[in-house]
Amino acid sequence: MKILDKYLLKTFLITFATVFVILFFIFILQTVWLFIAELAGKDLDFALVIKFLLFSMPRIIPLVLPLSILLASIMSFGNLAENYEFAAMKSSGISLQRAMRGLTVFILLLSVVAFFFANNVIPFAEYKFINFRKNIAQVKPAMAITEGQFSDVGFYNIKVNKKSGKDGNTLTGITIHKKSNVGDGSKTVIKAKDGELISSEKSSILQLVLNDGNYYEDLIPKKYEDRNKLPFAKSSFKRYTLNIDLSQLNKVDVDDNNIANTNTMLTLNELSYTLDSLHKNFKAEIVSYSENINQRTGIIKNNIYTEKAKPKSKKLPDNILSLYANDQKSEILKIASSNVVSTNYSIDTTRVNLENKQKNINNHLLAFYDKFVIAYACLMMFFIGAPLGAIIRKGGLGLPIIFAVLIFISFHFINTFGKRIAQEDGLSPFLGAWMSSFILTPLALLLTYRATNDIGLINMDVILTPLQKLFKKLLPAKKYKNG
Incomplete structure (x- = not known):
């Protein structure tokens, strides 16, 4: 590897690593924000929070990696052009294509790594992430119930005044509303002084043992006129065991390695x-x-x-x-x-x-093609960002961020739009998955061509010259005679 290739690779890697870490941290915060309802108020210990975030991290890579390459390319080549380093290279007979050759090899290797990451790591992490969310109540059942508000657990809405004990399994001041099968509200209410949650990771049945309480159930008379009397049945109990089926919420164990059909x-x-x-x-x-x-x-x-x-x-x-x-x-x-x-x-x-x-x-089919799209997107973003940085001749965090965000938002919007249409069978899944790449590839070719031939981003003379001629016709210059 020549000195020039080492210098360009070092410059790019430093910028790329910095941008990747910053963007990855931002997207992690977004993930926490999206799932804050599942994390807050459920007494999650630090280990479970870290596990939750680790399982969610790989799904962020398809968003962060292309954007990082795009922004790092614009910033790196923008700095080189702004400091006249490209001018020095061109005076020495080194073209932009030659300067990009070493980095192109690196981006190709990074694209291959991205493909294998999308094909192997992301599916495994996605499986763990989804099933970890489903099994929160089974691994630690007290997390499914929040103090002072009704929590949806299986076919019941449960409210407790206070949780205590080692794992929060001892409950005080319990109110339970049983959901109606016909969807006309709760017909059964259970109140208890205290109780205890009993569960096992090997079973999908959560037992709630209630002490000193009452059981209320609304009755529906056959005669309509008797309904105005609002009859109900009431019974008291010293000990009552309520079995809550969590099989619909927790289909597999967190550490089970069976592949789900997703x-x-x-x-x-x-x-x-x-x-x-x-x-x-x-x-x-x-x-x-x-x-x-x-x-x-x-x-x-x-x-x-x-x-x-x-x-x-x-x-x-x-x-x-x-x-x-x-x-x-x-x-x-x-x-x-x-x-x-x-x-x-x-x-x-x-x-x-x-x-x-x-x-x-x-x-x-979309999931199949996505694994190839992420690899191609890395290469495409480099050939958009590198020539764009050389054209605008601006480094740093100002103008490059604006260009990078606009391009990436366009890419992400077109990608999402194409997938939605393909899901509804309005477009073939192949075109839906590759639509954003097909639309932005001509932009990458155009920018590479203009940067290689020292042509600006926009030739302002093409726009300004006709306007100047128009203004001269509309507003002709007045001639003044000498006094």
Whole structure:
């Protein structure tokens, strides 16, 4: 490696490391802010908070890494141009392309690392992160209940006045509202003087042992006029055990290594295998439903009669209903109408089901392409940032940050927009995932071309010259005679 390549690489790495650490810290704070409701007021110890943040860190890399490369490139090459170091290189016969060659090799290696990171580390961390959030109540059940307010735990809303004990499992002043299955409010209220939470990491059942309390349940009379009396049943107890099923909140253990069927948790090989199964199931369901609906409607695939299969009866009239009496006509029309409504409902239900399955397939395809997009984005951002810095000739944290933020927001917005359209099957997942890269790649080529040929970012003469000619025509200069 030559002295020039070492100098440029050292300059870039120092800037890149500084920017990466700052941006990573900012995005970590954003993650804490987004999940503050899950962390605050639940007596989480320091080890669990650190574990929570460690599992959330890898998902930030796809945002931080391209932005860091973009900003570091603009700042590094902007400083070199501002200090006339590029002018010295060009006077020595060193072009911008030659100056970028060493850094290009480094960015290519970084892109490969980013790809393997996205394919292996992020899915594992995503699995741990999601399941850690789901298992907070099971690992430490007292964290699911906050003092002085109702907390949603399974099928119950629980409020306690005070928590005590080693793990906060001893509760005082307990009020429990049981959720109604029909969605018309709480019909059952349980009050207890104190109680204790008992749980096991091997079981999804959380036991709440209540002491000295009352059980209230609203009754719904059969007669509507009796409902105004607001009848209810009340019973008291010395000891009552309430079993809370957390299986829907905690499907797997934190340290269980079984792979969940979620697209963000899968590697390329696992995504390929899953997509193959999803496509086969999707096609099989379409074929199965088409055959089923044909049988229900009486449509036969081969409805072409052969000579032997032609009916020997007389020719049927155009209006078949004329063969029946009026009461029979009414019954036939009711049955036909009912069949049409039932068939339409079945078609609508199946259509929604197939749309959801297609959306699931699209999400898996987007996750598949995202692993390649992050690697390409690193390379693309370098070829946007490096020539842009050489053109604007400004380093530091002023103008480069403005350009970097505008470009990255555009990239992120287009990327999100493309994915949303692809999820709803309005665009192929390939185009949805690569839309931002396809749109910004011409910008990278244009900036590289202009910087290599010493052309400014915007040729102001192209804009100002026609305006000057226009103003001269509209406001001609006045001629004054000598006195």
